[in-house]
Amino acid sequence: xxxxxxxxxxxxxxxxxxxxxxxxxxxxxxxxxxxxxxxxxxxxxxxxxxxxxxxxxxxxxxxxxxxxxxxxxxxxxxxxxxxxxxxxxxxxxxxxxxxxxxxxxxxxxxxxxxxxxxxxxxxxxxxxxxxxxxxxxxxxxxxxxxxxxxxxxxxxxxxxxxxxxxxxxxxxxxxxxxxxxxxxxxxxxxxxxxxxxxxxxxxxxxxxxxxxxxxxxxxxxxxxxxxxxxxxxxxxxxxxxxxxxxxxxxxxxxx
Amino acid sequence: xxxxxxxxxxxxxxxxxxxxxxxxxxxxxxxxxxxxxxxxxxxxxxxxxxxxxxxxxxxxxxxxxxxxxxxxxxxxxxxxxxxxxxxxxxxxxxxxxxxxxxxxxxxxxxxxxxxxxxxxxxxxxxxxxxxxxxxxxxxxxxxxxxxxxxxxxxxxxxxxxxxxxxxxxxxxxxxxxxxxxxxxxxxxxxxxxxxxxxxxxxxxxxxxxxxxxxxxxxxxxxxxxxxxxxxxxxxxxxxxxxxxxxxxxxxxxxxxxxxxxxxxxxxxxxxxxxxxxxxxxxxxxxxxxxxxxxxxxxxxxxxxxxxxxxxxxxxxxxxxxxxxxxxxxxxxxxxxxxxxxxxxxxxxxxxxxxxxxxxxxxxxxxxxxxxxxxxxxxxxxxxxxxxxxxxxxxxxxxxxxxxxxxxxxxxxxxxxxxxxxxxxxxxxxxxxxxxxxxxxxxxxxxxxxxxxxxxxxxxxxxxxxxxxxxxxxxxxxxxxxxxxxxxxxxxxxxxxxxxxxxxxxxxxxxxxxxxxxxxxxxxxxxxxxxxxxxxxxxxxxxxxxxxxxxxxxxxxxxxxxxxxxxxxxxxxxxxxxxxxxxxxxxxxxxxxxxxxxxx
Numbered sequence: 001x002x003x004x005x006x007x008x009x010x011x012x013x014x015x016x017x018x019x020x021x022x023x024x025x026x027x028x029x030x031x032x033x034x035x036x037x038x039x040x041x042x043x044x045x046x047x048x049x050x051x052x053x054x055x056x057x058x059x060x061x062x063x064x065x066x067x068x069x070x071x072x073x074x075x076x077x078x079x080x081x082x083x084x085x086x087x088x089x090x091x092x093x094x095x096x097x098x099x100x101x102x103x104x105x106x107x108x109x110x111x112x113x114x115x116x117x118x119x120x121x122x123x124x125x126x127x128x129x130x131x132x133x134x135x136x137x138x139x140x141x142x143x144x145x146x147x148x149x150x151x152x153x154x155x156x157x158x159x160x161x162x163x164x165x166x167x168x169x170x171x172x173x174x175x176x177x178x179x180x181x182x183x184x185x186x187x188x189x190x191x192x193x194x195x196x197x198x199x200x201x202x203x204x205x206x207x208x209x210x211x212x213x214x215x216x217x218x219x220x221x222x223x224x225x226x227x228x229x230x231x232x233x234x235x236x237x238x239x240x241x242x243x244x245x246x247x248x249x250x251x252x253x254x255x
Numbered sequence: 256x257x258x259x260x261x262x263x264x265x266x267x268x269x270x271x272x273x274x275x276x277x278x279x280x281x282x283x284x285x286x287x288x289x290x291x292x293x294x295x296x297x298x299x300x301x302x303x304x305x306x307x308x309x310x311x312x313x314x315x316x317x318x319x320x321x322x323x324x325x326x327x328x329x330x331x332x333x334x335x336x337x338x339x340x341x342x343x344x345x346x347x348x349x350x351x352x353x354x355x356x357x358x359x360x361x362x363x364x365x366x367x368x369x370x371x372x373x374x375x376x377x378x379x380x381x382x383x384x385x386x387x388x389x390x391x392x393x394x395x396x397x398x399x400x401x402x403x404x405x406x407x408x409x410x411x412x413x414x415x416x417x418x419x420x421x422x423x424x425x426x427x428x429x430x431x432x433x434x435x436x437x438x439x440x441x442x443x444x445x446x447x448x449x450x451x452x453x454x455x456x457x458x459x460x461x462x463x464x465x466x467x468x469x470x471x472x473x474x475x476x477x478x479x480x481x482x483x484x485x486x487x488x489x490x491x492x493x494x495x496x497x498x499x500x501x502x503x504x505x506x507x508x509x510x511x512x513x514x515x516x517x518x519x520x521x522x523x524x525x526x527x528x529x530x531x532x533x534x535x536x537x538x539x540x541x542x543x544x545x546x547x548x549x550x551x552x553x554x555x556x557x558x559x560x561x562x563x564x565x566x567x568x569x570x571x572x573x574x575x576x577x578x579x580x581x582x583x584x585x586x587x588x589x590x591x592x593x594x595x596x597x598x599x600x601x602x603x604x605x606x607x608x609x610x611x612x613x614x615x616x617x618x619x620x621x622x623x624x625x626x627x628x629x630x631x632x633x634x635x636x637x638x639x640x641x642x643x644x645x646x647x648x649x650x651x652x653x654x655x656x657x658x659x660x661x662x663x664x665x666x667x668x669x670x671x672x673x674x675x676x677x678x679x680x681x682x683x684x685x686x687x688x689x690x691x692x693x694x695x696x697x698x699x700x701x702x703x704x705x706x707x708x709x710x711x712x713x714x715x716x717x718x719x720x721x722x723x724x725x726x727x728x729x730x731x732x733x734x735x736x737x738x739x740x741x742x743x744x745x746x747x748x749x750x751x752x753x754x755x756x757x758x759x760x761x762x763x764x765x766x767x768x769x770x771x772x773x774x775x776x777x778x779x780x781x782x783x784x785x786x787x788x789x790x791x792x793x794x795x796x797x798x799x800x801x802x803x804x805x806x807x808x809x810x811x812x813x814x815x816x817x818x819x820x821x822x823x824x825x826x827x828x829x830x831x832x833x834x835x836x837x838x839x840x841x842x843x844x845x846x847x848x849x850x851x852x853x854x
Contacts, residue, residue, distance in 0.1 A: 057592055059743045077598040085596055091588035091668040093527055095534040103515040104527050105593060108600050113517040133511040138670050
């Protein structure tokens with residue numbers, strides 16, 4: 001049953017193996033309802049794979065995922081009606097313009113035409129995509145692709161947003177806009193999960209964080225519990241156990 | 256720099272020899288060498304035919320890369336930031352292009368020119384050797400320039416249609432081209448053909464060998480000049496190509512489009528798909544290809560005065576259209592995720608794609624059918640066309656989505672495709688396999704209608720309409736169910752390819768199933784390339800000749816035999832052709848089955 005006490009997203013024992021390489025070893029995480037949760041980790045840690053399994057885009061080899069208590073892989077349709085997703089680097093209906101994409105997806109979801117028109121107009125305006133009316137999505141820049149993806153995720157007013165690298169390739173002004181949108185979304189009772197490897201950004205907007213490394217969650221909780229007295233960046237380097245390089249070699253770079 | 260690029264090309268070749276494609280590469284080289292030795296044999300035993308044989312090599316260099324997706328191992332895009340003048344870069348890339356098996360094979364073939372020159376004396380042999388080198392360089396350059404022009408031109412709908420005319424004609428020639436030499440053999444004067452093959456760049460060397468020394472020198476100098484010119488042209492085209500932004504083959508146009516219709520479900524998907532059909536140059540190219548192929552293929556036998564294929568031009572266009580559309584889901588790349596994330600959208604997605612396909616293909620092919628039947632003047636053909644057309648159209652609209660969902664060949668995401676606007680990045684062999692699969696499977700759905708026509712001519716129409724509707728409904732239903740139950744696996748396949756999407760157990764199964772053995776591989780290629788011979792000119796065409804009492808025997812074996820043997824021979828020929836195609840298509844598929852089956 002969906003209750004407001006149930007976490008917005010709960011993953012237990014998620015695992016995915018590609019060939020002989022485990023992209024995700026074993027991931028357990030819990031995103032409290034009403035939180036803005038940041039999933040951080042180094043490149044190749046399994047962030048994207050984890051999120052894809054959590055929202056129902058990639059079938060896990062083991063484990064469960066629940067959205068507000070609804071099992072993603074058993075009650076798929078109900079789970080999907082609760083979430084809006086921005087996957088990283090997926091294709092869109094490329095030969096449509098931004099306005100056509102939103103109109104099409106709204107209608108496909110069975111939303112009322114006048115609602116679709118109104119929301120499309122507002123989303124395009126707020127995300128500053130309304131100047132490119134004749135441009136097909138395939139011709140969009142990387143930043144514009146992120147923005148139209150975000151608009152698609154928001155269109156049906158979901159209860160949980162799952163955004164994979166939403167700030168990548170986004171200019172500072174648009175980033176500010178998106179941050180404001182996300183904060184308003186949470187204030188209005190929604191929950192958000194974002195993945196990122198930019199610590200300062202996560203520190204700036206998230207109230208909960210999960211640190212993922214080598215396909216496992218190595219720390220999770222309220223932001224202050226995870227970073228304690230350090231900066232998130234220092235805590236991260238310590239948790240992941242990596243050594244920051246860049247001090248050796250390359251002497252020929254100074255001319 | 257040239258040396259570096261040659262090394263780089265050789266390194267790529269070494270890796271290819273170790274990778275999955277090693278056996279195809281070896282096999283291709285062996286077949287190429289056999290053809291090359293064959294060309295030398297032509298120079299020894301049938302010297303007058305050598306210019307024509309060399310012209311075939313030139314055609315191979317021109318059309319090969321267009322069909323196999325550019326044939327560029329060293330892509331110009333890799334080197335855009337190297338600080339070098341365009342012409343120097345072009346020369347270096349050209350040098351790199353020479354380090355390839357195809358060039359080695361062609362140079363073996365071109366030794367035939369020295370053999371030819373030997374008949375004219377020592378001096379002519381020397382001329383022949385120089386000419387052979389120039390011809391080799393010219394062939395490689397012509398090939399590169401063609402690819403470059405093709406890639407640059409095909410950035411508008413009109414150019415995509417034009418390109419489709421070229422590819423459609425060439426492919427139609429490979430099926431029904433036999434009609435032309437047969438027609439020519441009955442013509443009296445062939446001297447124009449001899450002159451034509453000497454006018455092509457492949458024939459200049461022959462012309463030089465045959466000329467007096469001063470004239471020969473002039474021809475050689477002129478062809479060397481052409482090489483220089485081609486390098487210059489290629490350099491310009493390369494610069495254009497790497498500096499102009501045309502991503503993913505979008506036709507140039509720019510206005511705010513008509514508003515998206517306010518419809519839901521199936522019709523919303525159909526509206527999206529119809530926009531895609533007209534805005535994606537790959538799709539524009541493929542559908543126009545199907546049309547041109549059908550038109551040229553059916554008109555070629557008119558060269559020998561036979562109009563019997565023309566009424567079926569629309570049917571053949573539907574078949575080809577189905578063949579090139581069978582990878583419908585994969586060519587959209589990972590866009591499937593949106594369908595999967597929209598609750599309950601799978602059915603609408605499948606039905607909408609069917610509706611759009613029917614609208615894109617149906618009216619035009621219906622017109623083509625009526626026009627073909629009327630123009631041919633073959634009155635017997637009307638009930639056949641009227642009965643078979645709805646059956647085939649419906650069967651195709653059903654099978655297109657079913658095959659697209661169950662046997663996709665992963666392609667590159669549209670926004671990540673490279674400089675060639677007509678390449679989807681999918682494995683060419685796999686896509687060709689899908690075309691063949693459709694060419695065989697779709698006609699099967701029209702068998703009931705054909706049987707009805709045989710019994711009572713106009714009974715074919717209701718039967719054809721009924722089976723057509725049934726196929727659209729039934730196959731679409733299966734496809735929608737498969738998409739709903741296995742959509743995630745389909746997305747994983749499209750995103751990660753077949754290898755990465757596999758579980759460990761499937762990985763082991765795939766490893767246990769080795770690549771096709773060489774013997775079967777050769778047999779598959781032989782069957783692929785020769786099956787048209789028994790099937791079309793020796794089987795289906797004489798069958799129609801007999802059915803409709805055409806007197807001309809042309810070169811159809813069956814028609815030269817005593818009456819009692821004619822039908823058995825025709826049946827045997829058609830069976831041989833079908834068996835050859837069946838073996839060539841099904842055997843490799845069965846072999847690969849462990850990789851793609853089970854999820």
